[in-house]
Amino acid sequence: MKNTITRRKFLATVGLGAGAAALAACGAPTAAAPAKGPAGAPATASGKLEIFSWWTNGGEVDGLNAMYDIYKKSYPGVEIINAAIAGGSGAGGNAKAVLKTRMLGGDPPDSFQVHLGRELIDTWAVADKMENLNDLYKSEGWNDSFPPGVIALASDKGNAYSVPVNIHRSNVIWYNTKLFGQIGQNAAPATWDEYFSIAEKLKAKGIPMAAMSGSGAGFQGHEFENIALATLGYDGYMGLFSGATSWGDAKIKSSFETLKKMLDYSVPNYAALDWGATDPLVVEGKAASDIMGDWTNGFYKSKNFTDWGWAPAPGTKGIFLALSDSFGLPKGVKNKDNVINWLKLCGSKAGQDAFNPLKGSIPARKDADLSKYDSYQKQAISDFATNKIAGSIVHGAAAKESFVNDYNNVIAEFVTTKDVAGAHQKLVDAAKVAGYK
Amino acid sequence: MNLAISRPAVQAKPRVKPSRDMLMAVLVLIPSIVAVAVFIYSFIGWTIWISAVNWNSSIPDFTFVALQNWRIMLENSRFLTDLRNLAMYAFGFIAQCLVFGFLLAAFLDQQIKGESIFRTIFIFPFAVSAIVTGVAWKWIMRPDAGLNLLLDGAGLGAFKSLWYSHPTFGVMFITIAASWQFVGYIMALYLAGLRGISNEVREAAMIDGCGQVTLYRHIIIPMLSGITFTAIVLTGMGAIRAFDIIAAMSGSGQAFSTDTLALHMFEQTFLADRYSLSAVIGAVMIIISSVLVVPYLISTRKEVEQ
Incomplete structure (x- = not known):
């Protein structure tokens, strides 16, 4: 038997592993070098x-x-x-x-x-x-x-x-004007009912309404908070975190129903797509719209994509869902x-x-120099000044990270299981752990 | 198992007084014993201790809560999915590594021409990092690219698959990539074993009228059982700690279909600040590992004693 060899190999592997770990430790960011001298006088910092x-x-x-x-x-x-x-x-x-x-x-x-x-x-x-x-x-x-x-x-x-340093808006629906044009639609849907009637017309033409991601967590939670904001309204949404609204509310349940319905009008291969894959779908004409934050504006610019329009996500006009x-x-x-x-x-x-x-x-300041911003940003700046401001869950503004993690996990699972009652119960449990009602 | 047949028996030595040699040996060993005690066993102990306290926010809280975190984890559907995934991943990974590793080794053992070239080719993936392997196989297996495009092009669209994004068996497809990377190493183990079986054994078997299949089935494979055991331990440990290749390939996947204990632990720690809950996951990983390692240690220990 050659057990000696195998054991030596085994030990060698273990040694290799330890060596690799040590190397990895060396690669970790080391402490910044101490400041050279006292940074006393501000002019000579x-x-x-x-x-x-x-x-x-x-x-x-x-x-x-x-x-x-x-x-x-x-x-x-x-x-x-x-x-x-x-x-x-x-x-x-x-x-x-x-x-x-x-x-x-x-x-x-x-x-x-x-x-x-x-x-x-x-x-x-x-x-x-x-x-x-x-x-x-x-x-x-x-x-x-x-x-x-x-x-x-x-x-x-x-x-x-x-x-x-900045403010982003996360309740925006971005749409491809050419695809919307094929069904004679020239504005974004203002309500979820309208959203689904447009989606139905597009489906008849073989065009998916929604960019969607099923792989990994985060995107689905982003969609869900937009739906919940529309369904609960501003006060109802804010109440989720102050204790005035219960997470067991029937409107949360109907938000799950809406998200489930949205999946029927989503790109067919969404299960394999992760968050970053959704913005390009609208640019490439594979999906008609995407409910996404306004970093999408920057993405469109970088792709020289111009056939797009935007509006606040359905049912959230007058509310600015913010992250900063x-x-x-x-x-x-x-x-x-x-x-x-x-x-x-x-x-x-x-x-x-x-x-x-x-x-x-x-x-984030109130006194921006408007001449430096593009037309979307100008509108966002004016909305930010006049709209009601709500914090995003997924983007760390409204809830602590442990809840965000649970929330994302529940909704990521839901997109596959489509079990409304089960997901709602899990979300209620997570809210209880986080100290919400 | 008859592991020790060819090993010379270690003669029992009479007890002697501690000599200079012994003293030196102890002195030399102390640093590594201390290092192992501190960096392995004390941290295992620390992990288990943390799993029993209430440190589930960014503020350390060492209130003892016994098994509360374990109960929470056992009701966590993601954790249960992770265990299911581990079972599938371990099965797929171990089976592929062992079967293909052995077949490759048996192939190389046939005194073929250019053996060293083949050996290099087969073991080469082992030199590639798991991240690179994951990214490359992600491109191969992406549902809207790679293999599926090839199948479409060849008119075999019916055989298209969701690959790693399959909501139930996605993790099995990841084991293909993981095995591709590791199989060369298992092959090297088996090849060393095969080379250690003397020709006399084979010749004797042939003279007794033993065919190739019987030779492998009843003589060679049983003689290599020690290596198989080592290979199972190595691949099993690889399955338990699977992280990098999956992080590069699919992440947690659709509804956690490709999630692992390690990925989950990472998120509980670094995204959710739940140190005690992630310590539970860590402890579970240690327990599963020891199920694999302890029998291995016992068997090697017996071998030394004989």
Whole structure:
């Protein structure tokens, strides 16, 4: 018998594995080098500034770089380290995982991108990982420049913990005007009834109404929150998180029914598609519409796609379902003064008007320079100022991350099982765990 | 199992007083014993401890809750799907690796021309990272591309499949990619085993009128049972910790049809901040692994004692 050989091989494999693990550990982001000298006088700020985000492609990078350029002009002595990792949002977010290991390991980046709202508060602020930014808000006059709803999302018990740089709208239906034109339709559906009557007409022509994703979690939850917002209305939706509305409400159940019906009018191969595959379907003419956030505007631009129209998602006119990216100051960072300067830039008019036109979002401030924005953004800016603001679940604004995870899982399963009662019960259970009614 | 037939018996030594050698041996071993104790066993203990406390938010909470997290997990439909997926994945992965690994090794053992070229070709996928394997096979098996386009082109549209996005058996298709990568290694194990069987055994069997099939079925395969055992342990462990290839290929899949314990644990930890619940998943993975490893250790230990 050659068991000795096999055992040696076995041990060799184990050794290999351990070696690989050690290598992987070496590859992990190491601690930022200590700041060179005291960063005392602001004019001669030096040292480093590490900015962590999940902005790695297209307009997001351009926007981030535009802010870096302004920062470098003001503080030429500071070296900016761009610690961006692809894949932040949605299920399996790599960037968030890296961020968590660094934060828990006592090696926070100098400042990091975080969704404004419960993600910021319940994950980081309550765990005492963030510095209170009230003084900065006061000295920069931000209490007047940001809308109160945005400040509320950035705050816990009256203390602000991060600086919002942008606002995205997530309740938008994007449609292909050519496909809609084939059935003589020239506007987006204003209600779900209208949505399905258009969908029926398109189906007769063999065109799927909805871009859909069945693989992985996140997209389905995005559709569901749009449906729930339309079904419950603004007050009903907000009540889900304040305790005024029960998750057991019959309207939640009928939201599941609507999502189920939507699947009948979706692209046939949606089971294999993940979130990122949905936007291209409308561009390629494979689906007539997509209920998606307004980063889609940026995507269309990058594809030079012009045959599109948009409207608030069916039944959500007058409501702005929002999410926002922000930056904060983690406790125990090495380059605190440099971070404060970075946060000042993030919250400034100059910073926001440099970042947002490129990123495709709108500024969180009330005083944007409208000339810098495209026609969609101008309308979004005006809607943001006049509409009721609700927070998105999937995008971290309305609910804490553990609930978002459960919520996404339940709805991802539902898209396959189509079991309305079962999914509703699971969602109610998840809400109970999260402390909702 | 008659594993020790050809092994010289270790002679029982009379007990001796600790010598300089012994002292040196102990001194040299201490660092690795400490390292193993700290980095493996203490962390296993820590994981099990965390699974019994109430740390399910971003704020550490060490309130002892006994089996509460285990109960929550056992009612979690995603977790149960993961266990089902593990069973399917392990079955598919182990069976393919063993069968094809052995067939390739038997093929190479026929003194064929250019053996070293074939051997290199077969073992080559093992040098490819699981991420690369996953991405490549994702392109091959994408329902709207790769194989399905080929089948369409060849007029065999009836054989098109959803591949890894099948809502029930998606995970089985992933084992094809995983086995493709690992089968060369199993082949190398078997080849070493086959080379270790002396020609006398084969000749003796032939003289007794034994055919090729009988030779393999009744003589060679039983003689390689130790290697088969090792291969099962290796592939079984691979199945339990499956993460990278699936993350690259399909993610959790439709309704978690390709989800694994490791993917689920990752999300519970890093996306949902539920450290205690993910510790339960970790502990379950340890328990399943030990079901595989402990018999292996016992068998090798017996072998040493004999």
